[in-house]
Amino acid sequence: MKTKTLEETETETNESYTITSTINKQINKFMTPPCDLLTWRDMPSHLKFNPYVHTGYRPLQNVKGCINSLFYMHNETINILTHGIPIVYILATVPPYLPWNNSLRFLSWCHLVGSVSPWIGSFVYHLFMNLERGETVYYRLLQLDMFGIWMSQSFGALPFVIASVFCMSGFIKWLTIISYCIFCIFGLQKALTAASPWQRRLCFALPFLMRAILTILRLSKFAGGNPTAMTHVFLQDGVSIFGGAIGAMHIPEKWFPGCLDYYLNSHNIMHVLVVVAVYSMHQATVRDIDWMESMSTSKCGAISNQTIDIPLLSNLTSDSHFEL
Numbered sequence: 001m002k003t004k005t006l007e008e009t010e011t012e013t014n015e016s017y018t019i020t021s022t023i024n025k026q027i028n029k030f031m032t033p034p035c036d037l038l039t040w041r042d043m044p045s046h047l048k049f050n051p052y053v054h055t056g057y058r059p060l061q062n063v064k065g066c067i068n069s070l071f072y073m074h075n076e077t078i079n080i081l082t083h084g085i086p087i088v089y090i091l092a093t094v095p096p097y098l099p100w101n102n103s104l105r106f107l108s109w110c111h112l113v114g115s116v117s118p119w120i121g122s123f124v125y126h127l128f129m130n131l132e133r134g135e136t137v138y139y140r141l142l143q144l145d146m147f148g149i150w151m152s153q154s155f156g157a158l159p160f161v162i163a164s165v166f167c168m169s170g171f172i173k174w175l176t177i178i179s180y181c182i183f184c185i186f187g188l189q190k191a192l193t194a195a196s197p198w199q200r201r202l203c204f205a206l207p208f209l210m211r212a213i214l215t216i217l218r219l220s221k222f223a224g225g226n227p228t229a230m231t232h233v234f235l236q237d238g239v240s241i242f243g244g245a246i247g248a249m250h251i252p253e254k255w256f257p258g259c260l261d262y263y264l265n266s267h268n269i270m271h272v273l274v275v276v277a278v279y280s281m282h283q284a285t286v287r288d289i290d291w292m293e294s295m296s297t298s299k300c301g302a303i304s305n306q307t308i309d310i311p312l313l314s315n316l317t318s319d320s321h322f323e324l
């Protein structure tokens with residue numbers, strides 16, 4: 001085997017040093033905000049939504065300028081990255097976990113669309129919010145952001161709702177599913193016309209309430225769904241409500257005004273928490289879809305008869321609680 005000469009080793013070391021140095025320079029360049037960024041006072045009123053973030057605002061720009069802002073640090077960079085990266089990650093990793101060749105294909109689509117939509121809406125909103133086209137375009141982008149969240153709350157939650165009523169009688173099953181869809185449509189109409197952050201959050205109250213009732217029914221064994229999904233069922237709504245509350249209250253930058261302009265402000269934290277919430281939604285949904293795949297209607301019927309025959313028998317198998 002040929003041994004490297006001293007000269008070859010030195011050349012390799014120099015090359016690797018040059019590469020590392022170039023990477024460091026690029027990172028430093030990215031991390032150093034350009035000097036033409038503006039302060040809160042300089043911004044038009046529709047972009048003054050957080051008085052505790054004082055600096056790092058991009059000036060009003062055209063589409064090219066907004067896209068170029070992906071390559072330097074400003075006070076929306078973390079918001080853009082935290083919801084831009086999940087788009088690529090989800091599209092690359094989620095589809096293999098889902099069944100695409102049977103009657104549950106529709107629910108697989110619901111889950112994929114529901115998992116990826118909030119990030120697309122949010123990414124576009126945060127990237128182009130400083131577009132020089134004025135307040136009207138800004139509110140259109142905000143509506144797109146809300147629409148992405150709505151897709152997650154409606155289509156994304158359908159597998160949970162359908163798994164919960166999977167073994168119930170036809171009438172109750174369809175009444176529940178149709179009611180959930182009506183609540184979602186009502187929520188969308190409210191979300192697109194809401195005037196404040198709190199109003200926007202409250203638009204999702206009715207579908208949330210219905211999911212809460214179904215969760216209680218699942219706990220009390222009156223509804224279906226995979227029992228191993230329950231931790232994630234709680235986390236998917238609990239974490240996003242916590243994130244939403246932090247975002248609306250401007251905590252922690254309210255306590256350190258001007259110190260968390262670029263990192264760790266409430267919107268950054270909320271963004272990370274909602275990604276965690278959708279991860280839990282994914283875990284719960286994959287388990288529920290898997291459960292529905294294994295639970296044929298006839299199996300539901302068999303369990304139903306068994307349960308009616310011996311209603312006080314508490315040591316039912318993990319499967320048998322799905323139908324009463």
Ligand SMILES: [Zn+2]
Nearest residue numbers: 079122267271
């Ligand atoms: Zn956001």
